[in-house]
Amino acid sequence: MAYLHALREFTAGLLARVPAVCGLCHDSARGGQLCSYCYQAVTQSMTTGVPRCQVCQLALDSRGGCPDCDQHAPAFDRVIAAFDYAAPGDLLIYRLKVERQFTSASMLAGLLADAVQASSLTLPESLVLVPVPASRAALLRRGFNPAAEIAYGLARRLNRPCRPGLVLRAREGAKQSQLGRLARMRSTQSLYACAQHLQGAHIAVVDDVLTTGSTLHSIAQALKAAGAASVWGLVLARTPYHSGEH
Numbered sequence: 001m002a003y004l005h006a007l008r009e010f011t012a013g014l015l016a017r018v019p020a021v022c023g024l025c026h027d028s029a030r031g032g033q034l035c036s037y038c039y040q041a042v043t044q045s046m047t048t049g050v051p052r053c054q055v056c057q058l059a060l061d062s063r064g065g066c067p068d069c070d071q072h073a074p075a076f077d078r079v080i081a082a083f084d085y086a087a088p089g090d091l092l093i094y095r096l097k098v099e100r101q102f103t104s105a106s107m108l109a110g111l112l113a114d115a116v117q118a119s120s121l122t123l124p125e126s127l128v129l130v131p132v133p134a135s136r137a138a139l140l141r142r143g144f145n146p147a148a149e150i151a152y153g154l155a156r157r158l159n160r161p162c163r164p165g166l167v168l169r170a171r172e173g174a175k176q177s178q179l180g181r182l183a184r185m186r187s188t189q190s191l192y193a194c195a196q197h198l199q200g201a202h203i204a205v206v207d208d209v210l211t212t213g214s215t216l217h218s219i220a221q222a223l224k225a226a227g228a229a230s231v232w233g234l235v236l237a238r239t240p241y242h243s244g245e246h
């Protein structure tokens with residue numbers, strides 16, 4: 001699998017040098033990348049100075065206070081998102097997930113890497129990236145896990161390792177017999193489980209869209225129960241509160 005991802009990254013790297021069209025408006029741009037106009041349009045939601053929750057990055061209204069974090073204290077520590085899940089960035093997510101344009105994952109990973117670098121936060125040196133595991137049904141439907149594609153591209157750009165096996169879906173995929181006793185106990189409490197000890201580790205969970213944060217919360221619980229010192233969320237898009245829930 002690592003070979004396959006390296007090959008995709010290599011191909012995306014070659015394409016990036018070839019004049020082609022913008023991944024959003026089809027005006028001219030370097031292969032697979034966004035033109036400067038679309039780059040600005042997609043990322044400006046994160047740069048316009050709207051107040052945001054310091055934990056989950058939700059855009060806040062004039063009343064302040066985060067409705068998601070107030071309702072449900074998150075187990076994760078901090079989220080960085082590349083754009084709001086709204087036009088025009090939502091079209092990029094649609095093309096990746098619904099139209100299955102997995103080659104756009106490299107460009108999207110670049111947007112997220114830019115957001116990480118633009119943030120005032122310093123990622124831990126020992127940070128390990130892990131994608132949200134896809135359900136078996138979603139994998140069969142799409143043929144790939146969008147979060148994993150983004151995580152590999154992001155790991156390469158941030159010069160951090162990507163370890164997809166660190167988090168398992170506990171109610172499928174992960175055979176209970178492969179989990180230790182502790183992990184089995186954890187897996188009954190959550191959809192996700194971590195089968196390894198992570199004493200003091202810093203983990204970044206990578207996903208495409210963060211809606212209410214419940215998936216990231218469940219995974220962070222499993223990672224912290226396994227000893228993780230901090231859990232970050234690195235996501236392409238943060239769903240604004242008024243856009244509803246999945």
Ligand SMILES: [Zn+2]
Nearest residue numbers: 022025035038
């Ligand atoms: Zn464009």
Ligand SMILES: [Zn+2]
Nearest residue numbers: 053056066069
């Ligand atoms: Zn919040």
